[in-house]
Amino acid sequence: MDERYIPEQIEAKWQQAWKEAKLFKATEEGGKPKFYGLDFFPYPSGNGLSVGHCRNYIPTDVLCRFMRMNGRNVMHPMGWDAFGLPAENEAIKKNSHPNKTVPAYIANYTRQMNLVGISFDWEREVNSSSPDYYKWTQWFFLLLFKRGLAYRSGAPANWCGSCSTVLANEEVENGNCWRCGNPVEKKNLPQWFFKITDYADRLADDLDTVDWPDGIKMMQRNWIGRSEGVQFTMPIAGSDKSFEVFTTRVDTVFGMSFAVLAPEHPLVAEITTPECLAAVEDYVAEAKRTSEIDRLSTEHERTGVFTGAYAINPVNGQELPLFIADYVLAGYGSGAIMAVPAHDSRDYDFAKQQNLPITVVIRPDGWDGSDFTEAYTEPGTMMNSGEFDGMGSIAAKSAIADWMEAHKVGHRVVNYRLRDWLISRQRYWGAPIPIIHCPKCGAVPVPDDQLPVVLPDVENYKPTGDGRSPLALIPDFVNVSCPLCGGLASRETDTMGGFACSSWYFLRFASPKEDDRPFDPEKVKYWLPVDTYVGGAEHAVMHLLYARFWTKVMYDADLIDFIEPFSNLKNQGMVLAPDPKNPGTMIKMSKSKGNVITPDEVVSKFGADTLRLYELFVAPFDQTIEWRDEGVAGGNRFLGRVWRLVGELRGSFDGKYAKKLTDLDANERALRRKTHQVTAKVADDIQRFSYNTAVAVIMEWVNLIYDMKSKIPGSPALSEAIEYLVLVLSPICPHLCDELWQEIGHTGFTQKQNWPKVDEDAMAAEALTIVLQVNGKLRDNISVPVDTDQQTLEELALAHPTVLRFSEGMTVRKVIVVPGKLVNVVAN
Ligand code: ANZ
Ligand code: ZN
Secondary structure (H helix, E strand, C coil): CCCCCCHHHCHHHHHHHHHHCCCCCCCCHHHCCEEEEEECCCCCCCCCCCHHHHHHHHHHHHHHHHHHCCCCEEECCCEECCCCHHHHHHHHHHCCCHHHHHHHHHHHHHHHHHHCCCCCCHHHCEECCCHHHHHHHHHHHHHHHHCCCEEEECCEEEEECCCCEEECHHHEECCEECCCCCEEEEEECCEEEECHHHHHHHHHHHHHHCECCHHHHHHHHHHHCCEEEEEEEEEECCCCCEEEEEECCHHHHHHCCEEEECCCCCCHHHHCCHHHHHHHHHHHHHHHCCCHHHHHCCCCCCCEEEEEEEEECCCCCCEEEEEEECCCCCCCCCCEEEECCCCCHHHHHHHHHHCCCCCCCEECCCCCCCCCCCCCCCCCEECCCHHHCCCEHHHHHHHHHHHHHHCCCEEEEEECCCCCEECEECCCCCCECCEEEECCCEEEECCHHHCCCCCCCCCCCCCCCCCCCHHHHCHHHHEEECCCCCCEEEECCCEECHHHHCCCHHHHCCCCCCCCCCCCHHHHHHHCCECEEEECHHHCCHHHHHHHHHHHHHHHCCCCCCCCCECEEEECCCEEEECCCCCCCEEECCHHHCCCCCHHHHHHHHCHHHHHHHHHHCCCCCCCEECCHHHHHHHHHHHHHHHHHHHHHHHHCCCCHHHHCCCCCHHHHHHHHHHHHHHHHHHHHHHCCCHHHHHHHHHHHHHHHHHHHCCCCCCHHHHHHHHHHHHHCCCCCHHHHHHHHHHCCCCCCHHHCCCCCCCHHHHCCCEEEEEEEECCEEEEEEEEECCCCHHHHHHHHHHCHHHHHHCCCCCEEEEEEECCCEEEEEEC
């Protein structure tokens, strides 16, 4: 054994040995409980992995390694989200076909993951762009289609000109494309949608059944945006026309002083009076140019124009001016509102601007009757509301809803912010949508025995730019006969967005080689749901919502027996690195900023185990970290210390220590206490993803072993400590520990060992007698646990009745604590 710790002499060697032994192969053997640890499906990019990605993979790996040592059959698979825009855009930029770039990037990712020692079962690798996989993505599309959950519609879609494709609502961030940042426009193109709105309630309610970060659950609930209210009809005065409004605050209906239609509302053209027409048309044109986000923003000035028409409030018959204003959106509720300026801030601002009346109908407690200076949106007592006056506003809400339902002017409804999931893309690099358009039979599914619809291998896959997919330019692909009538028909040429591929991959891992069905239901029953799912919080809405939706559809189709795919979710923190342009400042690690640190660099300098240790130690798992080379070097020095410690002690290591742990002295007992406490704490910390505290106690423990090795030479407690240390550290630093395991005379791998047993008796703190003195005179003694710290001893002494009695009427001047022995209270 070399005196120095030289990782390159051990790491590649062990990685090879693990591979040959198929150490990480997942099996269903032995009736053991399973553990399924999964990382988010990565898209293999040409940039390769950074140490930022490793903050995802390393912690999951430690947990999986820990679970193997705790009697679980562990499945820890990896695959590639290889289809989709990013891969295609990158291929275009590099002027190389994605068929070529993707495999090269995958090879690089695989190499890097192995370099870091991640324990993947590579026999289960899947690639979403390979026909044996996307055959089943297509099959699931058809499952949705056959269940009435996939449809084609010509609604205006979000169009990104720079990506030359439409985008799902979830892919539009602040009005811009989530991939390229280009502003998104609306374009009328027939598109395929998945009817995720049918599942809105279940997607919101079932969040109660999973163990996920609260923030992510909240974002999903907000995105679904369930809102309960009342929809009622408002007739237009002097005509037979009417429109519907949606309100969540029907208790304020008597306070309505005007009503507003969205500028896009179909009624606008019909009811606008000739005098108002010019202003209304100008306003409608202007609203078209303003994004929804801006229209809703509180910063956006409340504008609008009068239509010349009046609407009737059905509860009191009042005629109220009808406006159009851009703060009312066409796509939400019914695209029209009752405006209550006293109790809604947008309506308040608008009323102030247009000089419209503000009628208070809910009185705050202790209100003096003076004018409101802003909308009052809290509950209160009803007034100016006819028969409902004097009621509490909360009770009035259901009373008025009842009244409306009884008088058939309105009814209770639930609205959702969630829209159907737009799945078609006018791009090449995706799974072709398996539909054939027949002039006679309509949209016909490609028969199962003709799946997959293989993506043609073409030279020119660049977007056409005219809103059609490049596949539309390939006559051999397009022209087919109808599976139903045999007549001339044409194939759908749109492909599916990448989020379809990642909506079921976690099921495929259970039986990745099945070729006559998407998965083996028995295997899925064993392995699923995923026990721990780890990845970045940026997928809070999109991927997680879509995967949950597909899971529920499969449940409804009796394909699986669970309703949520991911029992427990963890989001790692980001990694910041020094800004090369501003020394001393830290920014997000990114290629464009030129501050990416790769695992390759760190491994070649310090080894994989140091990288693993540092990433876990530097901060709590879910916090943003600042990458510091000094910190990495410190981690490396610690592993050197472990190396030398075991090196020094291996000569006296006694494999039969367990039988000799009797008649121990205080030092030996203290060491054993630490050994067992740390073993228990690390087990607990790993399962809670509290890796930084786990590493911290291991470091304390190593210090104590150093301290003890000369005090208790040859002790069985030292042999025990060393053996435990090698096992407890092994999920974190597996290469080092496998090497040390061998050095202390064992064979095989630490992964094949059981997590060391915690001896509760050895762990229990021993009692110690502490003498209590007042002004140097012995007055009493107390019994405390051995590890009681100075602060606690001082507090115990000062509160002790005997001490209080002997220092009565005096002022305490000083407290002297001799740890493990005495406390002397000096008072006069
Ligand atoms: C009258 C009222 C009085 C309202 C009051 C609120 C407070 P959520 O919770 O998001 O569902 N609204 C309805 N349809 C709208 C649309 N298409 N565009 C913009 N705003 C719309 O919000 C529902 C509330 O938002 C509704 O309740 C309506 O204003 C407004 F003191 O009706 B309310
Ligand atoms: Zn046909």
